[in-house]
Amino acid sequence: MPPSWPPADADHVLVSGITMAAIEQELFTSGLPVEALMEKAGLAVSRRLQRRPDRDGHDGLLVLVGPGHNGGDGLVVAREWHLAGGRVRIWCPFERRRPLTDAHLRHARWLGIPLLEAPPDPADPALWVDALFGLGQHRPAGDAIETLLRDRQGRRPGALVAIDVPTGLDADDGELLGTVAATASTTYSIGLIKRGLVQDAALRWVGRLERVCLGLPSALLGQPPADLLLGLSAVDRASAPWPVPDPAAGKYERGRLLVLAGSRRFRGAAHLALAGATASGCGSLRAAPPRDIAPQLWQVHPHVVLEPGLGTTPAGGLALGDLGEGWLNRLDAVLLGPGLGGLGNADEPVAAAIEARERRRWQELGAFEGLLVLDADGLNRLAAAMGSDWLQGRRGPTWITPHEGEFRRLFPDLAPLPRPEAALA
Template sequence: MNLGPLPTAWPPADADHVLVSGAAMAAIEQELFASGLPVEALMEKAALALSRRLAERPGRDRQDGLLVLVGPGHNGGDGLVVAREWHLAGGRVRIWCPFERRRPLTEAHLRHARWLGIPLLEAPPDPEDPALWVDALFGIGQHRPAGPLIEALLEERQRRRPGALVAIDVPTGLDADDGVLLGGVAATAATTYTIGLIKRGLVQDAALRWVGRLERIDLGLPAALLVQPGGEPLLGLGPADPSSAPWPVPDPAAGKYARGRLLVVAGSRRFRGAAHLALAGATASGCGSLRAALPQEITPHLWQIHPHVVLEPGLGATPAGGLALADLGEGWLDRLDAVLLGPGLGGIDPAGGPPAAAIDAQERQRWQDLADFEGLLVLDADGLNRLAALGSDWLRTRRGPTWITPHAEEFRRLFPDLAPLPRP
């Protein structure tokens, strides 16, 4: 099959996709300042872009106004610039700053905001306040809990007015690097406007309920700052729009066998629906030829649901009721471009778990076949759990491209040495 040249990497290592730690972002800023860019200029650039983004929000923000929660550092300074711009544009805005000491630049912006006549609240705001709250308390510089007063206020705000808070850079109370809570609660943001580059903690599972919609505020950073000295991205690649993926483009005159030949190995006695769902997804991919190796219990009637699928002989069950990969015949990978293996395969050992001793010699041979297969292999769900029983070193023996789709627990079983480390 010839589907034309494909990009070497996706997503691209640009500002929309590179993930950074808080320290890495701070180092980038310091390099900009060392080059001659004033701190004030970078703050203005970030906060003006954020002000424009807030002005574009739908809803009642213009009528109900903003309440900016101002912290002691430069995150608070960003919030004060937003308050200034909102006020100068004729919007209603107020400020609350629960800190007596502030960094000099933030103090200067607060002094100017007071000169403009922007109200400064003396007491903590009412959690039922109708204004949109802008969390500019800490950002990436927070490493300790926000304290009982602020945590209680943020928790009550979400309870009484859910969806009425946005965060600048990082929600207060959330670690920017690993996405975990620094205290008992974090600000629950409808949108987090992260500044410059995406902080890696914002895309972790533990952070999603606090981050809300994630939007990046572009600073126009030079490309040279997005890579390490060896040319690699700073810390990894972040979320990407699937529509931008490097989809293959077949020759318009190509027949079905030149448009992708895929085998799906899925399902078991207990998880029969997984086979149907996997086949539905494979069908939607647009592949030209779709084959399936499935539990023998569901193969007789599959034609009524998926009449386009070519069936391999039905597979038996392991002692635990899982799909017996040992029943796959010789040459099962012939004339294929891709294999999906794993959804709903079920276990091997009836006592629970897939210890290596429960994988017989015949199934081990099938895994060796997969190691030698030069096409694309997608390993999902119980396919990953069985691989964990063999050992992740198997991946080093793979001759073709391999995609794995582990959730947190599957990743822990597959890579026990890496699981405790912070994710990029």
């Protein structure tokens, strides 16, 4: 595994609004004119819009222009479409604008680009370009704009794109600033991906997320590793550092994996986990399933070596304490957790002997030098048996996949933080 994957480059770094503003300010301090950066952003978005497969399905563009530099980006888009012979109109509901944005608006008027005097019809047939606020949003857009954005999605769903950040979204945590946000079919994140755009709360508003490259110097991305958040996308699977085994290698030299998944209550989890493990291409696949479902697993996954089946905990979960001595011998990786179930019921104490056997298995896992993937109830069982400090003492690499509830149980002191900050901590 390389020192960092994915690489800490512009395609993967996730930034806060403060960090992005600091990067831009450093560029301006170095001598790059603000006008130059605005031109780069607006021209890049204009080219993206020209390549949209649905561009002919809309009656031109309607650019919603805000008072700041996001509005200026939108006006560059409007200018380029007009000069290319496209139909474009502008709506700017703000009397005061930053000087550079105001200059672009004057030029657009001089070119003859129509400026709407009244709010647009939500059923307008044009593709709307949301350039109202972008990154600098800190408060709700106001009742009139929120109503317009809500009606637009109701009347013409999918007929709006956003420059940098949809109006009404916090760029750092992805939460709504008011009651609604612009519902974008595509959001063109300028320069770098903003942290809030990849949060669950933002996904319905962001749509397809595309990064618009500004050619930022790599030196500006050199944040200290402790402050660095990286994001993955589906296309990153192709660049993942897959192992390349020797062509003459036998199956035991192509990855040896043990799957601990499923329980009496969640029987299908073992089947699904083994199907995913099989697709990974590992050479030797073992499983220690619940005794109740071992016969069915053998019939569906005949290539899997089944260890002696495990018993059931008082809560109906998989009894990890039943694993035999040396259960981690000759393994490269362990997947632990899908459908594992709990150890004990909330209203009944667990017998000391059961708890002791469970803790012993976790201690053995702590000394395991191979890869450990902890998912679902594996995280919940770790939180109950050992706590998050156990992770710091693990000798091998560990990947965890918590959703919000699992994260809260494992890291109760971090749970109140916004998700990006909690993950970073």
